[in-house]
Amino acid sequence: xxxxxxxxxxxxxxxxxxxxxxxxxxxxxxxxxxxxxxxxxxxxxxxxxxxxxxxxxxxxxxxxxxxxxxxxxxxxxxxxxxxxxxxxxxxxxxxxxxxxxxxxxxxxxxx
Amino acid sequence: xxxxxxxxxxxxxxxxxxxxxxxxxxxxxxxxxxxxxxxxxxxxxxxxxxxxxxxxxxxxxxxxxxxxxxxxxxxxxxxxxxxxxxxxxxxxxxxxxxxxxxxxxxxxxxxx
Numbered sequence: 001x002x003x004x005x006x007x008x009x010x011x012x013x014x015x016x017x018x019x020x021x022x023x024x025x026x027x028x029x030x031x032x033x034x035x036x037x038x039x040x041x042x043x044x045x046x047x048x049x050x051x052x053x054x055x056x057x058x059x060x061x062x063x064x065x066x067x068x069x070x071x072x073x074x075x076x077x078x079x080x081x082x083x084x085x086x087x088x089x090x091x092x093x094x095x096x097x098x099x100x101x102x103x104x105x106x107x108x109x110x111x
Numbered sequence: 112x113x114x115x116x117x118x119x120x121x122x123x124x125x126x127x128x129x130x131x132x133x134x135x136x137x138x139x140x141x142x143x144x145x146x147x148x149x150x151x152x153x154x155x156x157x158x159x160x161x162x163x164x165x166x167x168x169x170x171x172x173x174x175x176x177x178x179x180x181x182x183x184x185x186x187x188x189x190x191x192x193x194x195x196x197x198x199x200x201x202x203x204x205x206x207x208x209x210x211x212x213x214x215x216x217x218x219x220x221x222x223x
Binding site: 034 | 156
């Protein structure tokens with residue numbers, strides 16, 4: 001079975017402060033990890049995937065297999081980062097991207 | 112065109128009605144998905160189609176019947192739903208394999 005845990009339902013920071021959204025996973029094989037974001041009244045969209053190792057909108061995330069974590073970080077939060085963030089895992093299926101989502105973290109960046 | 116389009120955006124139906132949700136993409140993706148999302152909860156996978164064939168059914172009740180008429184279209188037929196089936200229904204598509212999924216805006220379904 002695969003499981004994703006996001007321990008913080010709500011996270012509030014001030015503009016310019018660093019932000020870290022935590023994600024831990026449970027999976028016996030080799031997972032693919034993603035961060036999806038949902039801005040207010042917009043569709044769910046991909047922010048990051050671990051395999052690409054990119055920095056998107058200043059966010060980075062590193063897969064730590066030893067700690068089974070994939071935390072999302074940004075050194076200086078902006079007000080436009082306020083959104084719901086979901087960590088998601090795809091197992092070793094070949095048919096499609098069968099995503100298991102965490103419960104999500106609602107990030108609020110205050111001015 | 113990099114969008115997944117879902118219709119209708121909103122749907123109210125009675126428990127004896129039959130209705131269908133529609134989803135369309137023109138990105139050449141051969142995997143398509145239905146997810147259900149309740150308020151303040153993450154999306155939960157319902158069905159996966161791969162090359163127009165049903166590959167995963169996450170033990171969804173038979174009152175939900177998916178259909179993939181071609182590589183661009185995905186339908187979800189609804190019949191005899193219950194009020195607890197009220198939710199946001201999301202369609203997504205991707206390349207086959209473990210890759211980025213593109214989501215539609217969803218259909219907000221209310222069963223009365």
